Amino acid sequence: MVLADLGRKINSAFTELTKAPVIDEKVLDSLVREICAALLASDVNVMLVQKLRANIKKNVNLEELANGANKKRMIEKAVMDELYNLVDPQVEPYKPVKRRANIFMMVGLQGAGKTTTCTKIASFYQRKGWKVALVCADTFRAGAFDQLKQNATKAKIPYYGSYSETDPVAIALEGVEKFKADKFEIIIVDTSGRHKQEVELFEEMKQISAAVKPDTTIFVMDGTIGQAAESQAMAFKEAADFGSIIMTKMDGHAKGGGAISAVAATHSPIIFIGTGEHLQDMERFEPRSFIRKVLGMHDMRDMIEQ
Amino acid sequence: LFSYFKSFTGQREMTAETLDPVMMTIKEHLITQNVATDIAEHLCQSVRTSLMGKKLGSFERISTAVRNSMETALKRILTPKTSLDILRDIEQAKSEKRPYTMCFIGVNGVGKSTNLSKVCFWLLQNNYKILIAACDTFRSGAVEQLRVHARNLRALQTSGSGIVELFERGYGKDSAGIAKDAINYAAVNQFDVVLVDTAGRMQDNEPLMRALSKLVSVNQPDKIIFVGEALVGNEAVDQLTKFNQALKDFSGLQNPRHIDGMILTKFDTIDDKVGAALSMTYITGQPIYFVGTGQTYTDLKNLKVSHVVHSLLKK
Numbered sequence A: 001m002v003l004a005d006l007g008r009k010i011n012s013a014f015t016e017l018t019k020a021p022v023i024d025e026k027v028l029d030s031l032v033r034e035i036c037a038a039l040l041a042s043d044v045n046v047m048l049v050q051k052l053r054a055n056i057k058k059n060v061n062l063e064e065l066a067n068g069a070n071k072k073r074m075i076e077k078a079v080m081d082e083l084y085n086l087v088d089p090q091v092e093p094y095k096p097v098k099r100r101a102n103i104f105m106m107v108g109l110q111g112a113g114k115t116t117t118c119t120k121i122a123s124f125y126q127r128k129g130w131k132v133a134l135v136c137a138d139t140f141r142a143g144a145f146d147q148l149k150q151n152a153t154k155a156k157i158p159y160y161g162s163y164s165e166t167d168p169v170a171i172a173l174e175g176v177e178k179f180k181a182d183k184f185e186i187i188i189v190d191t192s193g194r195h196k197q198e199v200e201l202f203e204e205m206k207q208i209s210a211a212v213k214p215d216t217t218i219f220v221m222d223g224t225i226g227q228a229a230e231s232q233a234m235a236f237k238e239a240a241d242f243g244s245i246i247m248t249k250m251d252g253h254a255k256g257g258g259a260i261s262a263v264a265a266t267h268s269p270i271i272f273i274g275t276g277e278h279l280q281d282m283e284r285f286e287p288r289s290f291i292r293k294v295l296g297m298h299d300m301r302d303m304i305e306q
Numbered sequence B: 001l002f003s004y005f006k007s008f009t010g011q012r013e014m015t016a017e018t019l020d021p022v023m024m025t026i027k028e029h030l031i032t033q034n035v036a037t038d039i040a041e042h043l044c045q046s047v048r049t050s051l052m053g054k055k056l057g058s059f060e061r062i063s064t065a066v067r068n069s070m071e072t073a074l075k076r077i078l079t080p081k082t083s084l085d086i087l088r089d090i091e092q093a094k095s096e097k098r099p100y101t102m103c104f105i106g107v108n109g110v111g112k113s114t115n116l117s118k119v120c121f122w123l124l125q126n127n128y129k130i131l132i133a134a135c136d137t138f139r140s141g142a143v144e145q146l147r148v149h150a151r152n153l154r155a156l157q158t159s160g161s162g163i164v165e166l167f168e169r170g171y172g173k174d175s176a177g178i179a180k181d182a183i184n185y186a187a188v189n190q191f192d193v194v195l196v197d198t199a200g201r202m203q204d205n206e207p208l209m210r211a212l213s214k215l216v217s218v219n220q221p222d223k224i225i226f227v228g229e230a231l232v233g234n235e236a237v238d239q240l241t242k243f244n245q246a247l248k249d250f251s252g253l254q255n256p257r258h259i260d261g262m263i264l265t266k267f268d269t270i271d272d273k274v275g276a277a278l279s280m281t282y283i284t285g286q287p288i289y290f291v292g293t294g295q296t297y298t299d300l301k302n303l304k305v306s307h308v309v310h311s312l313l314k315k
């Protein structure tokens, strides 16, 4: 499961806390150290972890708390609050509106899973009764249009693209205009992979965005990304002002901490996670229930909310 | 006065007390540079052990001693222990009158097909006759992607005797069988090299890992190249461990194969966070043959060990 290792480690740190006869600075320090080590092993950004460490220490005042049970609850609450803050930016993601065109634009690093995710989202909304179409504005990657076309065909979703046009801005605009005219409600624009170090690629992304005027831009991020996550995410946020994040490749073993760092850095929520290569392999993401799930669930929540 | 004097005469012994804070800082720094935490931990432990009880030299600072020792350790891990001369190996296969086969494996989207094409470009410049085997029969557009690359590469081939051809059998077929047919075709038609593209797969996906292991054991490629991206964090450890494990466990052979080396891609996207290079070499003990530094055919370079060590240690 997603972040399972992290959950296990944090839970065992809490168990240690429960076993400790007296809770003093030393016990607190060791708990915080364990949790921070677990976060680092899950690819959470080092600076974020340092901040989290400082916040927990700041918010737990052991001297003010006389009895042991109180101390434990206080510490657990401080930890949970910090974890919630990490994944929950408290920003509402864009909600598409019926009977008008809602333009989604997908952006992200090379190979993150944009094209695959496009069809997954399209299919998600189509199943819910929306009129959905796909536009391939990736004129760079070899086989990009074939990839989108084959996926769209399998999912029975109308698509637009070109083998000859080399200008992604022109293609994006043509496709969006065409589907708008045909009264499509959700039009998803797939773009090429890019990275912050290539200024021209970022410029191109801004131009596509200026042309199609997306209602929402979605940043697709690979769940296995490490410490480079934050700076890339920040750069995309600045250039494309994305509204939400989709974290991919969370099937298997990925820890997702890199993508989570992107949430904290850009104050944008994760809305879906990709859990496989097939059309249906996508789950909705809800930050708070996610953290509870990670931490071994109900008993933990009961402990904290009583 | 005495203690002041002593601390500068090089008689100080390094102890847990003096070493640990320095090790802590250096470990966190390695993690910031994207080294997997377990590996940063192991590395620091071994450096600590090697320094413990040693005397500091005159005017030497403890941080300098740790740094030097760490630098030596990093160099040792990153420096290839085997020859990286693929061209020589190809010549060897040629003299045996058989095509030389390289198989590109790895998780999804890391750059297998693109960097296979870059390797092809490099081999074309060396005047080889190359067959690309399209053995990703799953991902949409995978075959067309290689078709475009083969066409581009042919168009770039204006001089020299290099030749590239694509061997494809469409989608949904058994990739091990296609690779076999491709290698036979290459042998009959006197190709020098076969580059086998495979589908990306998650290291935990048992059916897909079994299929990969079968492809490898049936076709016995000369080189199994794991393609990993420099962006990957702690997951690098699990990926490499499990790919190697699967090649071994699912092979059904006495002498199973393992990863022979890596291509580290997207090196242009990570600034100085080069830790994945260390994680990957540490886990496999195998060399990084190339680094991918961009999306065009010429963006394939050799790893500069000194550059990586420098980036890992710089403040």
Ligand SMILES: Nc1nc2c(ncn2[C@@H]2O[C@H](COP(=O)(O)OP(=O)(O)OP(=O)(O)O)[C@@H](O)[C@H]2O)c(=O)[nH]1
Pocket (backbone or CB within 6 Å): A108, A109, A110, A111, A112, A113, A114, A115, A116, A117, A138, A141, A144, A191, A192, A193, A194, A220, A248, A249, A250, A251, A273, A274, A275, A276, A277, A281, B108, B109, B139, B200, B202
């Ligand atoms: N296992 C798994 N694979 C995924 C997931 N999402 C995407 N992939 C795979 O990741 C690889 C890259 O996906 P793409 O959709 O081509 O990525 P992209 O961001 O469009 O790539 P570029 O256009 O080249 O930047 C493909 O092999 C996909 O099948 C996921 O959630 N799980």
Ligand SMILES: Nc1nc2c(ncn2[C@@H]2O[C@H](COP(=O)(O)OP(=O)(O)OP(=O)(O)O)[C@@H](O)[C@H]2O)c(=O)[nH]1
Pocket (backbone or CB within 6 Å): A110, A111, A141, A193, A195, B106, B107, B108, B109, B110, B111, B112, B113, B114, B115, B136, B139, B142, B198, B199, B200, B201, B265, B266, B267, B268, B269, B291, B292, B293, B294, B295, B299
């Ligand atoms: N910036 C950068 N991008 C790269 C590099 N190598 C590959 N890419 C890009 O990464 C994306 C994925 O590359 P592919 O070659 O399709 O990856 P793959 O591993 O074959 O993907 P699957 O077959 O779907 O698993 C493409 O957009 C490539 O252009 C590199 O060295 N640097």
Ligand SMILES: [Mg+2]
Pocket (backbone or CB within 6 Å): A114, A115, A116, A138, A141, A144, A190, A191, A192, A193
């Ligand atoms: Mg794409």
Ligand SMILES: [Mg+2]
Pocket (backbone or CB within 6 Å): B112, B113, B114, B136, B142, B197, B198, B199, B200
């Ligand atoms: Mg591929």
